[in-house]
Amino acid sequence: xxxxxxxxxxxxxxxxxxxxxxxxxxxxxxxxxxxxxxxxxxxxxxxxxxxxxxxxxxxxxxxxxxxxxxxxxxxxxxxxxxxxxxxxxxxxxxxxxxxxxxxxxxxxxxxxxxxxxxxxxxxxxxxxxxxxxxxxxxxxxxxxxxxxxxxxxxxxxxxxxxxxxxxxxxxxxxxxxxxxxxxxxxxxxxxxxxxxxxxxxxxxxxxxxxxxxxxxxxxxxxxxxxxxxxxxxxxxxxxxxxxxxxxxxxxxxxxxxxxxxxxxxxxxxxxxxxxxxxxxxxxxxxxxxxxxxxxxxxxxxxxxxxxxxxxxxxxxxxxxxxxxxxxxxxxxxxxxxxxxxxxxxxxxxxxxxxxxxxxxxxxxxxxxxxxxxxxxx
Amino acid sequence: xxxxxxxxxxxxxxxxxxxxxxxxxxxxxxxxxxxxxxxxxxxxxxxxxxxxxxxxxxxxxxxxxxxxxxxxxxxxxxxxxxxxxxxxxxxxxxxxxxxxxxxxxxxxxxxxxxxxxxxxxxxxxxxxxxxxxxxxxxxxxxxxxxxxxxxxxxxxxxxxxxxxxxxxxxxxxxxxxxxxxxxxxxxxxxxxxxxxxxxxxxxxxxxxxxxxxxxxxxxxxxxxxxxxxxxxxxxxxxxxxxxxxxxxxxxxxxxxxxxxxxxxxxxxxxxxxxxxxxxxxxxxxxxxxxxxxxxxxxxxxxxxxxxxxxxxxxxxxxxxxxxxxxxxxxxxxxxxxxxxxxxxxxxxxxxxxxxxxxxxxxxxxxxxxxxxxxxxxxxxxxxxxxxxxxxxxxxxxxxxxxxxxxxxxxxxxxxxxxxxxxxxxxxxxxxxxxxxxxxxxxxxxxxxxxxxxxxxxxxxxxxxxxxxxxxxxxxxxxxxxxxxxxxxxxxxxxxxxxxxxxxxxxxxxxxxxxxxxxxxxxxxxxxxxxxxxxxxxxxxxxxxxxxxxxxxxxxxxxxxxxxxxxxxxxxxxxxxxxxxxxxxxxxxxxxxxxxxxxxxxxxxxxxxxxxxxxx
Numbered sequence: 008x009x010x011x012x013x014x015x016x017x018x019x020x021x022x023x024x025x026x027x028x029x030x031x032x033x034x035x036x037x038x039x040x041x042x043x044x045x046x047x048x049x050x051x052x053x054x055x056x057x058x059x060x061x062x063x064x065x066x067x068x069x070x071x072x073x074x075x076x077x078x079x080x081x082x083x084x085x086x087x088x089x090x091x092x093x094x095x096x097x098x099x100x101x102x103x104x105x106x107x108x109x110x111x112x113x114x115x116x117x118x119x120x121x122x123x124x125x126x127x128x129x130x131x132x133x134x135x136x137x138x139x140x141x142x143x144x145x146x147x148x149x150x151x152x153x154x155x156x157x158x159x160x161x162x163x164x165x166x167x168x169x170x171x172x173x174x175x176x177x178x179x180x181x182x183x184x185x186x187x188x189x190x191x192x193x194x195x196x197x198x199x200x201x202x203x204x205x206x207x208x209x210x211x212x213x214x215x216x217x218x219x220x221x222x223x224x225x226x227x228x229x230x231x232x233x234x235x236x237x238x239x240x241x242x243x244x245x246x247x248x249x250x251x252x253x254x255x256x257x258x259x260x261x262x263x264x265x266x267x268x269x270x271x272x273x274x275x276x277x278x279x280x281x282x283x284x285x286x287x288x289x290x291x292x293x294x295x296x297x298x299x300x301x302x303x304x305x306x307x308x309x310x311x312x313x314x315x316x317x318x319x320x321x322x323x324x325x326x327x328x329x330x331x332x333x334x335x336x337x338x339x340x341x342x343x344x345x346x347x348x349x350x351x352x353x354x355x356x357x358x359x360x361x362x363x364x365x366x367x368x369x370x371x372x373x374x375x376x377x378x379x380x381x382x383x384x
Numbered sequence: 385x386x387x388x389x390x391x392x393x394x395x396x397x398x399x400x401x402x403x404x405x406x407x408x409x410x411x412x413x414x415x416x417x418x419x420x421x422x423x424x425x426x427x428x429x430x431x432x433x434x435x436x437x438x439x440x441x442x443x444x445x446x447x448x449x450x451x452x453x454x455x456x457x458x459x460x461x462x463x464x465x466x467x468x469x470x471x472x473x474x475x476x477x478x479x480x481x482x483x484x485x486x487x488x489x490x491x492x493x494x495x496x497x498x499x500x501x502x503x504x505x506x507x508x509x510x511x512x513x514x515x516x517x518x519x520x521x522x523x524x525x526x527x528x529x530x531x532x533x534x535x536x537x538x539x540x541x542x543x544x545x546x547x548x549x550x551x552x553x554x555x556x557x558x559x560x561x562x563x564x565x566x567x568x569x570x571x572x573x574x575x576x577x578x579x580x581x582x583x584x585x586x587x588x589x590x591x592x593x594x595x596x597x598x599x600x601x602x603x604x605x606x607x608x609x610x611x612x613x614x615x616x617x618x619x620x621x622x623x624x625x626x627x628x629x630x631x632x633x634x635x636x637x638x639x640x641x642x643x644x645x646x647x648x649x650x651x652x653x654x655x656x657x658x659x660x661x662x663x664x665x666x667x668x669x670x671x672x673x674x675x676x677x678x679x680x681x682x683x684x685x686x687x688x689x690x691x692x693x694x695x696x697x698x699x700x701x702x703x704x705x706x707x708x709x710x711x712x713x714x715x716x717x718x719x720x721x722x723x724x725x726x727x728x729x730x731x732x733x734x735x736x737x738x739x740x741x742x743x744x745x746x747x748x749x750x751x752x753x754x755x756x757x758x759x760x761x762x763x764x765x766x767x768x769x770x771x772x773x774x775x776x777x778x779x780x781x782x783x784x785x786x787x788x789x790x791x792x793x794x795x796x797x798x799x800x801x802x803x804x805x806x807x808x809x810x811x812x813x814x815x816x817x818x819x820x821x822x823x824x825x826x827x828x829x830x831x832x833x834x835x836x837x838x839x840x841x842x843x844x845x846x847x848x849x850x851x852x853x854x855x856x857x858x859x860x861x862x863x864x865x866x867x868x869x870x871x872x873x874x875x876x877x878x879x880x881x882x883x884x885x886x887x888x889x890x891x892x893x894x895x896x897x898x899x900x901x902x903x904x905x906x907x908x909x910x911x912x913x914x915x916x917x918x919x920x921x922x923x924x925x926x927x928x929x930x931x932x933x934x935x936x937x938x939x940x941x942x943x944x945x946x947x948x949x950x951x952x953x954x955x956x957x958x959x960x961x962x963x964x965x966x967x968x969x970x971x972x973x974x975x976x977x978x979x980x981x982x983x984x985x986x987x988x989x990x991x992x993x994x995x996x997x998x999x
Binding site for chain 2: 151152153191194195196197249251252253254255256257258259268269272273274288292293296297300304307311314315320323324327331334337338341342345346347
């Protein structure tokens with residue numbers, strides 16, 4: 008028996024009798040425990056980042072409650088069900104994005120929200136974070152792998168429409184994540200290395216074009232700031248200098264819970280949202296930061312394992328894309344806060360304060376758990 | 385079919401697995417990058433970031449020292465510090481400066497001038513995050529209004545500080561000087577550390593002369609601040625060291641009396657204590673209110689004072705230079721007899737004019753027709769010019785220059801008077817350097833009556849008078865009597881060498897001659913000396929500003945424009961035995977010394993001696 012066959016056999020073999028309970032309630036225990044650990048640890052850091060605002064922690068806990076509930080509910084559905092409805096949700100999502108363009112609500116200089124009168128305000132782009140990989144995974148895997156060039160072209164268009172709509176809001180972070188989720192699907196589906204290489208070369212060649220015509224001033228500023236934060240230490244460079252200082256001053260063991268001077272004295276901007284890892288790094292040191300990243304590793308490795316063991320191409324591609332996108336979340340956020348990537352608005356998954364992203368992420372993990380627990384019968 | 389489908393599935397599996405493996409490697413590499421980056425920041429570069437986070441939160445704030453106080457000789461406070469509330473703005477913390485200032489001016493009264501000055505300073509050289517004052521000396525109401533609206537006024541602060549206050553205002557303006565806001569030129573020169581937190585610096589007078597001692601040493605507090613600069617807690621504190629207190633020889637009552645004595649006449653009165661060299665009074669009239677330099681002049685007022693023909697900013701006591709006129713005669717006479725050019729008994733017949741043998745120019749006596757037979761004592765008492773013309777002709781320039789120099793003319797002899805002028809005690813070299821001409825015999829003749837090239841300040845004449853009263857013993861003329869800073873007292877320089885006479889009795893005989901001026905039967909100022917209950921000595925002087933037509937008693941003919949009238953001088957000391965006060969009085973364009981300055985001197989002596997008798 009070769010490795011592939013071994014891996015394919017693994018789910019059924021390893022689950023055994025003891026774990027059949029988890030399978031029956033459609034919960035992946037490894038993912039569940041790791042997610043819960045990140046959520047609980049994240050709330051401890053959040054408590055400190057908000058200087059002891061229990062209200063904020065409570066609201067975050069409620070979001071996690073909703074998120075985990077949605078995750079468990081979603082996990083009960085068979086992946087086939089997502090395959091069937093993915094296209095519809097995608098279409099609705101695109102229409103909503105268009106609606107945002109026409110009558111969206113503006114806040115903080117961006118038009119991202121859709122106000123349903125009498126109901127909540129929400130971002131249609133959050134739907135697309137899941138709808139895009141589902142839709143792409145279905146479309147690309149219809150006729151087997153690797154996909155035909157025609158299908159690749161169509162799927163590229165399917166990807167570019169929502170990404171373009173979100174970029175113009177503008178919401179660089181979300182569009183980047185969605186683009187990644189789609190590209191991961193195409194990559195995992197077996198796009199030839201030749202094409203990949205030529206795309207990468209093309210992208211590099213296009214960089215100056217992007218720089219000059221597509222990117223906005225503030226985006227260019229962020230890239231420049233990355234290379235020399237001290238050019239404008241009180242302006243554009245402030246965030247990144249302060250977050251690097253916060254992380255760096257934490258040292259190996261950190262300054263202790265609630266004792267980070269950078270975060271407690273408000274030198275660190277956005278300390279409870281995008282820059283929360285800096286609070287962790289300052290107060291719990293290198294050890295704390297590594298602990299969190301190891302938890303993320305558990306989640307990512309488990310996700311990759313689920314993808315490898317998944318029952319069909321759609322499930323493989325979807326699970327792989329969701330997992331890799333989750334990794335991108337972590338990498339972009341930690342990278343920007345620690346000063347190796349330009350500042351893009353990507354929250355630290357499951358730790359940053361904020362409603363929709365938690366629910367969306369956990370819904371994604373619901374999909375993963377569904378894939379993990381609904382094997383071929 | 386089934387087989388090929390299975391084959392296909394196998395291929396798909398392999399493809400997907402290889403892609404997942406590639407992804408896994410990428411993920412692993414990127415995660416290593418992240419961990420490496422964190423390791424670099426937190427372990428490798430930890431110290432650098434630690435230091436930066438410390439400088440972020442820790443700020444060292446200066447605590448300005450309390451400026452030293454200035455007292456008169458009896459411990460009366462002449463310059464004090466009083467609390468004042470200043471409204472200032474930290475420009476870096478204000479969002480929209482224009483609208484903030486607008487908002488503030490709705491709450492408290494802010495003049496256009498204050499606003500203009502504020503914006504000047506905002507645009508000019510300043511330290512970042514330095515509060516720029518907008519309005520000083522806020523009223524209680526102003527403070528309350530700002531406090532009530534505090535939350536809407538980001539970047540605005542009200543600071544209590546001690547500012548200088550001069551309770552006697554213009555009467556002491558010239559001698560004490562004043563402090564003013566540190567200007568941009570001074571900022572460049574001064575020691576920034578020593579002035580941390582201090583906004584004022586001594587500009588003139590005592591405040592300037594003793595600036596370093598009065599300033600004190602600033603203290604510091606190390607505080608933890610948040611990102612908006614609000615102090616969270618004080619970590620360490622070092623108290624400032626207050627400036628030295630100065631006790632001056634000045635006599636508050638005498639100074640005020642002297643200032644009011646001049647009334648609305650331009651002029652100066654300087655009084656010294658011969659025994660100590662201490663300056664009892666140093667008045668220049670008109671004065672100005674030095675408190676305005678602290679709180680800020682309005683431009684109109686400042687311009688009016690600056691452009692006033694009375695020139696109130698001129699400290700006439702030390703920077704007004706005038707011909708000494710006849711007040712110089714006792715000094716010249718003393719040297720003349722002591723060095724044997726004449727004797728007390730030697731006399732001349734004064735025809736009312738003098739002529740050099742080499743020259744046909746006529747040097748008139750002020751009194752037409754002359755004084756008749758004149759000896760030294762009479763020449764001093766009646767201020768006979770011809771007697772001194774002849775004496776000067778005998779003495780020649782060098783001997784005259786020497787005696788003037790011994791009495792301190794033409795040089796600075798004061799220890800702690802800020803920025804005085806030195807007058808002119810001319811010499812041959814001086815004239816050649818200044819005018820390119822050699823010295824003429826006629827110049828010597830003019831010098832004998834304190835005219836020509838010779839110039840003196842009231843301070844210099846008062847000092848010379850004091851040395852005369854002290855029988856040639858020099859005491860360093862100074863303002864500082866004592867201080868809690870011993871170094872200041874140690875820094876008082878030694879006085880010039882004493883004036884030694886060959887015959888000490890010449891002092892007494894010259895004092896008697898000077899007593900005749902005020903208390904003799906024919907003294908020029910006998911009217912002012914009448915009825916004095918004590919013996920005193922003096923000498924009048926009338927300094928010509930311009931040659932004008934005069935009658936036989938040297939009185940000007942007709943109505944002379946004020947600025948061309950003679951300057952009135954009087955110098956003297958009292959009492960005659962063991963003198964306690966020596967004075968020089970100058971009234972600019974006042975007219976005759978005997979008639980104008982003489983009575984002022986007498987009043988001053990009456991006040992000083994009688995008041996002392998009461999004590």
